[in-house]
Amino acid sequence: MSINIKIDDTNFEVEDNSLLIDILLKNDIKIPHFCYHEALGADGNCRMCMVEIAGQKRPQIACDTFAKEGMEVFTKTASIHAVRQDILELELINHPIDCPTCDQAGECKLQDYYMDYGFYESAINSSDKIKHEKHKDLGSNVILDQERCVLCARCTRFTTDITKTHELGIIGRGDEARVTTMPNKKLDNPYAMNIVDLCPVGALTSKDFRFSQRSWLLTSSPSVCHGCDKGCNIYIDHNKLKYQDAKIYRFKPRYNKNINGHFICDEGRLSYKELEENRQYNLLSDNKVISKNIAIETLNSKINSYKNNITILVDANLYNEELEAIKSYALSIGAKIFSPLSSYMDNAFGDDWLKSSMRASNAKGIKSLSINTEITEDYTTTGLLINFNHPNPDLLSYLELVEFKTHINNEKDKEENLNLIFPLAVSSESEGTLINKNNITQYCKKVINKNSPTPTALEWILDITGDIK
Amino acid sequence: MIEEVKVVSHRFNINNSHLLDTILSYGAYRVLPIGLSMKKDSILDMIVQSGLRGKGGGGALAGEKWLLMPKDDPRPSYLVVNCDESEPGTFKDRQIITKDPHLLIEGMILTAYAIGANIAYIYIRGEYQDFEAILQKAIDDAYEKGYLGENIIGKNFNLDITIHRGAGAYICGEKSALLESLEGKRGHPRLKPKAKEPEWYFGNPTLVNNVETITSVPFIIENRAAAYKRFGTENSSGSMLFALSGHIEKAGVHEVAFGTSMLEFINQFGGGVKNGKKLKAVIPGGSSTPILTADEVAKATLDYETLRSLGSSLGTGGMIIMDEDTDMVEALKNLLEFYHDESCGQCTPCREGTGLTDTLLAKILDGRGSSKDIDKLLDLADIMNGKTICVFAPAVSGVIQSFISKFRDEFEKKEIK
């Protein structure tokens, strides 16, 4: 049922009994808060989200106030400003002044709110501030600085209510209270690093990201994780420093109510490294760098000599548009096309939350394009195999292998691979759509522009077919 | 001459009153057959009629709380007795559990019966280890004699009582923190519900009452509501155990009717201020209640309404007496150290405010303060008031405000030093 409320003299039509803080956040009305989080609910401990409600003697916290017909809310009065300022002052009383060396600087709620409500002198000397552990390795790549913590309990509520792994707790009372791990426990769950994002300040930092880049230098581009066919939404945080190449520094979860909510798994989060490391950049034949023209000529002559005996394998992580192009290419040269999906199954990885055992981000795309997902028993080839980055070409026997590949798989691959090799762009350097396990189609735009870009599958097909008259 | 009332204390002076064998011959458990034969509703009605008020500090009407317990609910109901007694100046519940534990057990059986609970807990202060042993023996003996367990005194009613020991946190006396702790979690007070409802123990309806509240129940059932209402005043009906400590000749606990004159109580039962000194101030109801000056004490009577009108509160009835030589700044420092140590640390204003006020007061005591610091203390008291999850911080706020507003000159003198 919808009702009418008034916020700072503007009328709003909202759902009866909905949470006031959600209404404020949804309508972009400034409401400072540390502890409330949509995924974790209200805890009421930080006391920052104070608002005035007509008829109520005292200010109320918006995270524990429900909208009622005719309610009048004030978020900008002088008295509310004063209350928020007072509470912020207390929040900062024992806070170290670490901003110059703190990774959170630039995306820190304490800093933001200080700019909104702060600007006062500290009531105590910095030497009187309470000292706690500055560097506590919680496990799972998470480092805790207890002094920076505002005790919002988001991290402990995450491990208690969301992952239910119970590694974290708050010990000590009053201003001695601090977050720590349970006795003889380390933070150890596949979603642990989400607490770094949940932490509104720089108390929790990622071992992987710490000190690598100031947050304000990063560009956040929306994308989708390629770690499995769940297709969790992410931001790719990247930066191109002067005279250097574009580089990815981290993945962060991007909210999507229908897919991953607010979170992603740690493996997916760290998979950004794969986009940078062990990349295949050279066009090779007999382990020698060759020119593009020669490579294409060589490929075309192989195709001519293996007529009717050509098979194409495709990676189930390629975008639909790429798959489609490869599929028509296969048709044009009379090749069979497969994408064996069993190569991507990883039962140890899957769980009943986000992580899926199908570790190919576009397995559903393969199916929707009716590309064979298994190699039928009676199918044998001894001819030419053209592999578009499928991880397991040895599923088939072949006389010759031509590879379009994003990565150098190992040392042997680097030194002894005599095949014709075309370097292929990784997902962040290409663009297209993916279909996730729940049949949701998502578009990923090209995020990374390298100084010397590696061609995408689509670009290669255009180049190659351009030559076939 | 004030007359002592004997609702919960009538067997305190008997030798070995904590032993079942002794106390049976003085009528222990004699109310059980009466109560367990009554309709539950009649008992509820009787408690409502009696005007019995909670003795844990808040003074809520017990009957109103009992009526919040659902009648036909598929979930089990629980009774939890609050014996955390950690409020400085308060030591009344321990008289009950050491001097007449069977009266508490009898009260618990009758209460549990009335609210339909078959499981009850006593949450006892961790430091009360020796008293717990006495209480546990009483429970064991009661089981053996068929007052606890199945088919109590042959009636169709079962009750099990388990004692749960706290781990030494004052905040676990606050009822919702107590229940969190009882559930095995950290003792953090819960957000208050929007409407009146029972407490919840693992999501089941639960009644939490103070030891003395529950111990008053047998008297009311045996003698009827009107007999209880005969004591006390219009709105503060009945009696309560009041305690004296501090600068007093004879510290101790005495049960009197509400409405008794505070000064008379101090003089008659405490023998006046220690060493014949003059009275300076009294903290009337446990350390969390605002302090009263000697003038105010002269006007005070021991009931909720009068103390509220004096800007303080009856609290737990534990009076802390201060003589003319008391240094009020030191006294406040002593209290703030306690609150600094005991804030549960959830809410920002309380977690940081209790620490900062303590630090500022130390500065003032050191002679490094200024009147700016005194004003800052008052500002902080204001920030701590009405902006937190539980009433711990507002109570500290009231304490600071009362000390400074009533004895500001003493604070100002410290600065000059």
Ligand SMILES: Cc1cc2nc3c(=O)[nH]c(=O)nc-3n(C[C@H](O)[C@H](O)[C@H](O)COP(=O)(O)O)c2cc1C
């Ligand atoms: C900080 C704090 C400490 C408390 N400590 C106690 C206590 O030690 N014992 C107690 O009975 N009630 C204590 N209370 C009151 C309880 O929350 C609760 O109101 C009481 O147990 C209810 O019982 P009653 O209605 O019988 O008094 C405390 C309250 C607060 C806010």
Ligand code: SF4
């Ligand atoms: S947590 Fe925020 S305010 Fe604190 S040091 Fe880091 S950036 Fe600065």
Ligand code: SF4
């Ligand atoms: S570490 Fe961060 S998330 Fe955890 S309680 Fe502290 S401020 Fe909140």
Ligand code: SF4
């Ligand atoms: S007011 Fe203090 S004691 Fe009460 S919940 Fe908040 S921090 Fe804890």
